[in-house]
Amino acid sequence: MSEDMNNIEVETFTEGEKVKGTVTKIEEKQVLVDIENSKLNGIIPISELSSLHVEKASDVVSEGDELDLIVTKVEEDLLVLSKRKVDAENAWETLEKRFENNEVFEAEVNEVVKGGLVVDLGVRGFVPASLVEDYYVEDFSGYQGKTLSFKIVELEKDKNRLILSHRAVIEEEKEKEKKDLLEKLEVGQTMKGTVQRITDFGAFVDIGGVDGLVHISQLAHHHVEKPSDVVSEGDEVEVKVLSVDQDNERISLSIKETLPGPWTDIAEKAPRGAILEGTVKRLVSFGAFVEVFPGVEGLVHISQISHRHIGTPHEVLQEGQTVKVKVLDTNEQEQRMSLSMKELEEDHSQQEYEAPEETKGFQLSDMIGDKLKDFNKE
Incomplete structure (x- = not known):
């Protein structure tokens, strides 16, 4: 009688049918469940608990949990069930809506694998390494268990393919920040x-x-x-x-x-009489422009280049030459500076016009006096 009843029960279930079950026992490689409105037992193989790899069934379910399940195999007195397929079926509907709406959502990183990250969304979602951040990441181990925001970038239900991107979220946020900043x-x-x-x-x-x-x-x-x-x-x-x-x-x-202008406080940096070193930047007919500080050029007038007479600055100077100069005057407002090289040069002009050696020691009056004597004699 009982056996006939069991056979009748079994015949009422078909593969693909949805049922509800309560977890009664958790074993190493499977979970036992009571089927609602049935005297039949059901088992969920560990591989059918989740879309991810499961080490221990107790990591996914607990005794007393009520689960939505799908029948994957009908045996004489037992139903083989899948939680994974129900989760996936429900997930695809949600995921398709998220994909269509370009939605951003948060999820926990369940695994770090070669080439990227794995996220359980009822369906196994994969995040390629290139789509994790907008910069190069060498080691992803720190992402295990971390909650990140994602967007779906590829979805193919018939191929069970779901590609996620955290990078897309970051780039979208940065683009918004950029537009906000540009407006402000x-x-x-x-x-x-x-x-x-x-x-x-x-x-x-x-x-x-x-x-x-x-x-x-x-x-x-x-x-x-x-x-x-x-x-x-x-x-x-x-x-x-x-x-x-x-x-x-x-x-x-x-x-x-x-930055402060190069001429700011120039009178303090280059007071009158200061001796500076500079570079000849330009030579013109009336003198030479010498850079004494970055961005500060002063004029050495041709009359202030040398004690000796020169027809053109090119006779004694060339562009790029380093020279020493003395500050004659500065004007911060007009950004002008007068410089002199001559005042740092020893004056040899007196020596050039010095009396011959044989006349040294004679006074001019002596010479004139001799001439007067000769004139009176006549």
């Missing part, structure tokens, strides 16, 4: 930034999620040959916003305009 930026405001990249024509500075260009001409008050001469990657700098092009997302910045 105002020409003339100053802020701090970090030098990200150096090129031949300038330096790109991160000012909070967006990079702006400091052209080589805006790096310093003095002429800069190479940007790397004045800034390095990673330097924290203060910059001033020169222009903002929101459509093309271009920002022009200046470091130069945040």
Whole structure:
């Protein structure tokens, strides 16, 4: 009688049918369950508990848990069941909606495997290494058990393929921050930034999620040959916003305009009478321009180059030459400085017109007196 009843029970179940069961016992490689409204026993093989690899069944379920299950095999007095298939079926519906809506959601990293991360979403989701961060990660071991935000970038239910990206979320957030910053930026405001990249024509500075260009001409008050001469990657700098092009997302910045001008306090840096060393930058018909500080050039008038008469500065100077000069006068407002080389040069003019050796010791009156005597004799 009981055996006939069991046969009748078995015949009422088919493969693929959904049932409810309660966990009664957890063994090493399987879980035993009572089937609702049935005297039949059911087992869930450990491989059918989750879409992920399971070491211990107790990691997934506990005694007394009520589970939604699918019949995978019907035996004489036993049902083989799957929790994994029910989870996957329910998950695909949710995942398809998330994919269509480009939704961002959070999930825990369940495994770190070769080539990326694995996330259990009822379906095994894979995060390739290149889609974890927007920078290179050498060791992913620290991601085990970590909760991250994801977007679905590939979904193929028939191939059981689900590819997730955390990088896409980061890039989307950065793009939003960038747009917000571009809208708030105002020409003339100053802020701090970090030098990200150096090129031949300038330096790109991160000012909070967006990079702006400091052209080589805006790096310093003095002429800069190479940007790397004045800034390095990673330097924290203060910059001033020169222009903002929101459509093309271009920002022009200046470091130069945040620095004191080279002529600021020039009277203190180069007081009258100070002796400085400088470089001849330009030679003109009326003198030479000598750079004594970066961005500060003073004029040595042709009359102040030498004690001896010269027709042109080119006779005694050449561009690039290092010379010593004396400060005659400075004007910060007009950015002018008068310099002299002559005042540091020994004056040999007296020696050039000195009386011959044989006349030394005679007074002019003596010579005139002799002439007068000769005149009176006549």
